[in-house]
Amino acid sequence: MNTLDTLCIVLDFFCFFGSEIFTGIFMLLFLLLTSGVFKNWVRTYIYGENTFFFTSYDIYSFYVLTLIFIFITTCNSEYYSFSAFDALYLFENSVGSTYLKQIILSLMFFSSFSIFRAAELVHIHFQEIVFLLFGCLLSSMLLAMSTSLISVFLCLEFLGLCFYTLAAILRSVHSVDAGLHYFIANALVSGCFLAGCTILYGHFGTFDFCSLDTFFCFLLNGKEDGISIVAFGCLLIFLSFAFKLLAAPFQLWQPFVYFGSPVAATIIFCVISKLVIFTPLLRISVLAISAYPYFVNFFLFLGFFTFIYGGVRAFFTNKLKFVLIYSSMNQVGVPICLVGFNTESAFVLIYFFVIIYSLVSIVAWIAYVQLLTQQYKVNEYKVITEPTLNRAFHEHIFKYKPNDKQLARELSSPLFLSSLSGLWFINRSLALKFIFVFFSFAGIPPLVGFLTKSFIFYGILEMYSFLWIVVFVFFGSFTVIYYLRLIKIIFDEPSWYEYTNPNKIISFSFLELFESKVEDGLCLLVTAFILVLLFNSDVVMSFGYWPVYYLFFNF
Numbered sequence: 001m002n003t004l005d006t007l008c009i010v011l012d013f014f015c016f017f018g019s020e021i022f023t024g025i026f027m028l029l030f031l032l033l034t035s036g037v038f039k040n041w042v043r044t045y046i047y048g049e050n051t052f053f054f055t056s057y058d059i060y061s062f063y064v065l066t067l068i069f070i071f072i073t074t075c076n077s078e079y080y081s082f083s084a085f086d087a088l089y090l091f092e093n094s095v096g097s098t099y100l101k102q103i104i105l106s107l108m109f110f111s112s113f114s115i116f117r118a119a120e121l122v123h124i125h126f127q128e129i130v131f132l133l134f135g136c137l138l139s140s141m142l143l144a145m146s147t148s149l150i151s152v153f154l155c156l157e158f159l160g161l162c163f164y165t166l167a168a169i170l171r172s173v174h175s176v177d178a179g180l181h182y183f184i185a186n187a188l189v190s191g192c193f194l195a196g197c198t199i200l201y202g203h204f205g206t207f208d209f210c211s212l213d214t215f216f217c218f219l220l221n222g223k224e225d226g227i228s229i230v231a232f233g234c235l236l237i238f239l240s241f242a243f244k245l246l247a248a249p250f251q252l253w254q255p256f257v258y259f260g261s262p263v264a265a266t267i268i269f270c271v272i273s274k275l276v277i278f279t280p281l282l283r284i285s286v287l288a289i290s291a292y293p294y295f296v297n298f299f300l301f302l303g304f305f306t307f308i309y310g311g312v313r314a315f316f317t318n319k320l321k322f323v324l325i326y327s328s329m330n331q332v333g334v335p336i337c338l339v340g341f342n343t344e345s346a347f348v349l350i351y352f353f354v355i356i357y358s359l360v361s362i363v364a365w366i367a368y369v370q371l372l373t374q375q376y377k378v379n380e381y382k383v384i385t386e387p388t389l390n391r392a393f394h395e396h397i398f399k400y401k402p403n404d405k406q407l408a409r410e411l412s413s414p415l416f417l418s419s420l421s422g423l424w425f426i427n428r429s430l431a432l433k434f435i436f437v438f439f440s441f442a443g444i445p446p447l448v449g450f451l452t453k454s455f456i457f458y459g460i461l462e463m464y465s466f467l468w469i470v471v472f473v474f475f476g477s478f479t480v481i482y483y484l485r486l487i488k489i490i491f492d493e494p495s496w497y498e499y500t501n502p503n504k505i506i507s508f509s510f511l512e513l514f515e516s517k518v519e520d521g522l523c524l525l526v527t528a529f530i531l532v533l534l535f536n537s538d539v540v541m542s543f544g545y546w547p548v549y550y551l552f553f554n555f
Helices: 003-016 018-033 036-047 056-073 083-088 095-121 126-145 149-167 173-204 209-220 227-244 254-260 263-271 273-288 295-316 320-339 344-385 387-395 405-411 428-442 448-463 466-490 496-500 510-533 537-552
Strands: none
Touching: 018 056, 018 126, 056 095, 056 126, 095 126, 095 263, 095 273, 095 344, 095 510, 095 537, 126 149, 126 263, 126 273, 149 173, 149 263, 149 273, 173 209, 173 227, 173 254, 209 273, 227 273, 227 295, 254 320, 263 273, 263 320, 263 344, 273 295, 273 320, 273 344, 273 537, 295 320, 295 466, 320 344, 320 428, 320 448, 320 466, 344 428, 344 448, 344 510, 344 537, 428 466, 428 510, 448 466
16 A cells, blocks of 8 residues: 555545544543643743643633534535445444534533533533543544444443543532442443344344345345344334433433432533434334334333323422423423334424424523522522521531632532522523523423424324324323423512522622623523524424434435
8 A cells, every 4th residue: 555545545534534533632632731741841841830720711712612613624514435434334424414413513512601600610620521521522423423233332332431420520429329320220221232232133144224224124025034033122222222311211210310410410411412312213213113113102102101200200399400300301202202103204303303402401501500600609698698597517617718619519509499489580581591491391382392392293193193192282281380380489579588688699700790691692592593493494394304314214
């Protein structure tokens, strides 16, 4: 092989894995810049003294600029082929995968505002969380390009490794317990996924989706034996994805993980993971359900039970964090019902619903983090000015430095539903965010929650039965009552203490006020973007059409 051939291979490799290579390079560069060796070298040879350090805003700016640069590298949607990976059938860089990577990058960018503010509240090191976010981003982009069961498994394990670490990043008892529960539960799920892949490989002799499509067509025409064992392998794979999507009744590990995980990790779990995990699930379902139509009823019952379970659990919880988590379970049950229909229009509706839900979730978690910051200020003010409110805590408060992470964790108590009481009179912009989120989750017209659910219910009516629509609307009415009760709490009269001392309790620095204005502008941008979708049906359908056509129906 001469030099020209080597250069051509290197060029093809960079064209094929352009954004992924730059993500890996920035991960290594970030490790170098934040390492102690680099800092000591700069201190010794440039500054000559111990004055060099990276601030949290330097690291955050580096992360944001890197996301923008990686997004620009994905703008070329031309199809590239790389001979080494074409032989293994592991990845494919097509228009659909490029479009999906751009959506993932956009969601990462918009959600990073609330992630970093939540991490700053409990004094998580920015160096650690940025590196893990890059790892989640790299695994998500590779998962969007995967065209084989083995590459899907490797990318899911890479993503899970980042999630385990994010759950345990706080280094407290509850956080470590959450990381261990996440690791053990997903180890069982990975074993279930591998068992299903082993059955398919033992029967067909391949992991590639294109080859599996041909063999499943033979099963459909009755030209192959072993239908029952192949169906069992597909069932194991579907069950593993049900665990990862928090589909009931496979969500038993969820309370332990989400209770102990920091808010920054929970935002990533709720916003990013749904879109990422639906992609390989749809890739496999488009192959298997054509040969086994009874999986349609399996996904219908799974989505219906998840919808009911999430709504009921949210109805009986008293913590705002769990309201958002169980609401995500309630919402994800709706697109799960459409997985079994195995049509292009159903998949378009699934992607449209998940993307819109992710945008609304970003607004929800921005509002939650702002309310958490406000609660932190309230607790800090009460501890400093009124020691009689918590005498035991005030006795040992001086053991810590003012900026110590342990003090920050003790001050930031969990948010209960009572934290929303009188929010309209204390912080009106924050109250409007929660009202928009709750109305969207409830599906009140003309907001986007009503638009997405009406599209999906119309799709179920066309492809299946009117009875399922009646059942969904009947049980969904209970969740509407619950969300209306939450909005009523927002308009309750505040307590005398909070109403008479709003300026003392909610006193922010200039930088904190600037961050709050940026987040308010981001929420307005997302809300305006969602409202545009209400009046342009072509834009609505294009959100789901391009990834669906090029990823699932273009073999």
